[in-house]
Amino acid sequence: MPLFLMAFIFFAGFYYxxxxxxxxxxxxxxxxxxxxxxxxxxxxxxxxxxxxxxxLPQDGIIGDDFLGISVKKKGTANSLFVSSWEQAKLRLLHNQKVIYEAEGKPTETGLIFTFPNQIIDNESYGTFGEFEVVFTLKEATEVQALVSYLHTWSEHEGLQLNDPRFLRPTFVGGKQVNHWVVEHHFE
Incomplete structure (x- = not known):
């Protein structure tokens, strides 16, 4: 019986x-x-x-990631022009401690943050973060805020920071870089 039990545990663990x-x-x-x-x-x-x-992905983390913020009029597809970004901060956290901070770069249609995506001294950068932006518009209207997250998993020379929605991302040097983009809308 004990031999049967050991074999069962071994095969069940192997299967799992x-x-x-x-x-x-x-x-x-x-x-x-x-x-x-x-x-x-x-x-x-x-x-x-x-x-x-x-x-965490089993194939590791490396390179820079990008977070884009844009604003659109509720019910439309086009981004609104933000007259001023009064505040634009991004913080990466590890165990409730801030390990990296960045300011956003304004573009014609929004704001883009660049941040590292790596592990240093057992601290993972890019896996948990928060952002806060304060902005004013030229005209009062009901708006939606969009956050677009572009993730890469290889070293690269950077991204041309012109489109905060990353609809057609162009990497510096014209290289093809493995990436994906997710977008979320908030009202």
Whole structure:
């Protein structure tokens, strides 16, 4: 009986390990959770949010990632012109501690943050972060805020920072870089 029990435990464990192969960077977009809140504050709007990876990819993390913020009139597809970005901060966190901070770069149609995606001294950069932006518009209207997240998993020379929605991302040097983009809308 003990030999049978040992064999059963061995094969059950072997089967379990083979079923749980983990995820790759290509599949990671299915494991990134976003939360956000858009608030009207007088003449300004405050858009804050966070993202968190529920799993680390088995093929490692490397390179830079990008977070784009844009604003559109509710019910339309085109981005609105933001007259001023009063605040644009991004923070990467590890165990509730800030490990990286960045300012956003304004573009014609929004704002783009660049941040590292790596592991240094057992701290994972890019897997959990938060952002906060405050902006004003030229005209008062009901708006939606969009956050677009572009993830890469290879070294690259950077991204041409002109489109915060990353509809057709162009990497510096014209290289093809493995990436995906997810977008979330908040009202």
């Amino acid at each position: 390990l083979n079923q749980n192969e983990g995820i790759t960077n290509e599949m990671l977009y299915e494991h990134v959770d976003f939360d956000g809140k858009l608030l009207k504050m007088g003449d300004s709007y405050k858009f804050s949010g966070e993202w968190k990876w529920s799993e």
